[in-house]
Amino acid sequence: MPFSALGLSEPLLRALDALGYTTPTPVQLQAIPAALSGRDVLAAAQTGTGKTAAFALPLLKRLTNGSRAKPNHIRALVLVPTRELAIQVAETIAACGTYLPLRTKVVYGGVKINPQMMQLRSGVDILVATPGRLLDLVAHHAVKFLQVEILVLDEADRMLDLGFIDDIGTILGLLPKRRQSLLFSATFPEAIRALAEKLLHKPVQLEVDPPNSPSKHVKQWIYEVDQGKKPELLCQLLRKNDWQQVLVFTRTRIDADRLARKLTDHGISALAMHGDKSQSLRARALADFKANTIRVLVATDIGSRGLDINALSHVINVDLPKVAADYIHRIGRTGRAGLEGAAISLVSADEVNLLSAIETLLGQLLIRDVATGFIPRHSVPLTRLMPARPKKPKKPKQVQAPARSENLQPAGDGSGHRKPRKDEGQGGGRRQQRNSKK
Numbered sequence: 226m227p228f229s230a231l232g233l234s235e236p237l238l239r240a241l242d243a244l245g246y247t248t249p250t251p252v253q254l255q256a257i258p259a260a261l262s263g264r265d266v267l268a269a270a271q272t273g274t275g276k277t278a279a280f281a282l283p284l285l286k287r288l289t290n291g292s293r294a295k296p297n298h299i300r301a302l303v304l305v306p307t308r309e310l311a312i313q314v315a316e317t318i319a320a321c322g323t324y325l326p327l328r329t330k331v332v333y334g335g336v337k338i339n340p341q342m343m344q345l346r347s348g349v350d351i352l353v354a355t356p357g358r359l360l361d362l363v364a365h366h367a368v369k370f371l372q373v374e375i376l377v378l379d380e381a382d383r384m385l386d387l388g389f390i391d392d393i394g395t396i397l398g399l400l401p402k403r404r405q406s407l408l409f410s411a412t413f414p415e416a417i418r419a420l421a422e423k424l425l426h427k428p429v430q431l432e433v434d435p436p437n438s439p440s441k442h443v444k445q446w447i448y449e450v451d452q453g454k455k456p457e458l459l460c461q462l463l464r465k466n467d468w469q470q471v472l473v474f475t476r477t478r479i480d481a482d483r484l485a486r487k488l489t490d491h492g493i494s495a496l497a498m499h500g501d502k503s504q505s506l507r508a509r510a511l512a513d514f515k516a517n518t519i520r521v522l523v524a525t526d527i528g529s530r531g532l533d534i535n536a537l538s539h540v541i542n543v544d545l546p547k548v549a550a551d552y553i554h555r556i557g558r559t560g561r562a563g564l565e566g567a568a569i570s571l572v573s574a575d576e577v578n579l580l581s582a583i584e585t586l587l588g589q590l591l592i593r594d595v596a597t598g599f600i601p602r603h604s605v606p607l608t609r610l611m612p613a614r615p616k617k618p619k620k621p622k623q624v625q626a627p628a629r630s631e632n633l634q635p636a637g638d639g640s641g642h643r644k645p646r647k648d649e650g651q652g653g654g655r656r657q658q659r660n661s662k663k
């Protein structure tokens with residue numbers, strides 16, 4: 226189903242087009258219509274599933290109508306656990322709202338509060354905030370909630386882990402009772418259930434399958450390679466190795482067609498399989514692939530949905546998927562039923578963020594290699610998994626208490642490892658969060 230069937234407005238569809246989001250992810254398919262209907266939503270969804278756009282789009286649509294925010298007022302509040310997530314969420318909202326006259330601002334701890342107070346003066350439509358800093362701003366009378374129509378709690382379980390539950394309780398007590406609330410969480414420990422019970426009114430409940438972890442029988446590694454050399458490297462790998470049934474993934478249909486042609490030109494039998502192909506062509510390609518009549522099937526994520534091929538030995542990602550969970554779906558096609566499999570990704574320097582998201586979702590760094598004759602001009606920057614999260618927990622904060630002095634922010638402990646405030650997470654909160662779920 227395309228985005229246009231979900232009830233989104235034209236400026237939002239235009240922004241999605243500009244972002245290159247062609248098809249809604251499962252959480253978007255479920256959450257967008259539910260939220261657009263005005264109901265509260267309780268969504269079980271992990272990072273990497275497209276959950277940010279799942280709440281950003283209905284939120285933006287709702288705010289398109291209605292009166293402007295008065296000075297220091299906000300119309301929508303998005304609470305997130307860490308500053309990294311705050312920044313990313315605000316960026317996604319701003320990107321989805323490019324063609325709408327709505328103002329999005331982001332506030333988090335660990336930086337001076339004054340500029341944030343200034344930003345709030347003329348009122349904002351959407352405020353993305355970490356709870357601690359938001360309460361500081363409340364104490365400074367810099368933010369007022371009377372106009373809040375919609376509340377989003379993102380990564381609620383992570384907020385609980387970081388000891389924000391009391392802050393959230395305080396904030397909820399300050400919000401107008403009549404509002405729409407959306408709660409997103411990867412897991413549902415008792416405290417989150419209790420919070421959901423208190424916060425949500427007859428919510429639409431939805432769950433997207435957490436990506437299965439890849440089979441332990443799948444060996445995974447990457448080749449660092451320049452983007453333009455990928456087709457050549459693929460040909461070399463296929464020529465040098467005796468891999469008989471190889472499923473290759475590209476991000477776009479055009480690339481899939483082009484690659485299948487190139488392989489055929491090099492004497493490697495291949496067919497493309499994607500959403501532009503008719504059902505009968507896809508069925509034929511699959512049948513040929515299964516019967517070993519062709520050696521390589523070049524597919525896009527959509528084209529490969531529901532593909533079931535027994536005992537597939539090799540998956541090669543010529544491009545990394547944009548949604549990290551898709552990596553797990555892709556490589557889940559191999560290593561089935563106890564058989565050995567291999568998942569190889571050709572990664573160029575510009576894909577480092579996608580690689581990092583995938584590694585974080587997997588909870589492991591992927592082994593890197595460079596193929597002979599393909600030393601990249603730009604190597605893929607090093608990624609790292611974040612250390613385990615800190616044990617937090619702290620006393621509830623009083624809203625009326627004097628604002629914290631900025632001098633209290635730790636600048637570092639001399640170890641080179643700066644200790645985060647809780648509003649800050651640990652630098653790369655999403656990674657850390659995903660690891661923490663392992």
Ligand code: AMP
Pocket residue numbers: 245246247248249250253271272273274275276277278547548549
């Ligand atoms: P999130 O789970 O919100 O952190 O999103 C994970 C990644 O998926 C982000 O890089 C988004 O830009 C990307 N993304 C979200 N929705 C879509 C979509 N419908 N199509 C393609 N990419 C998407």
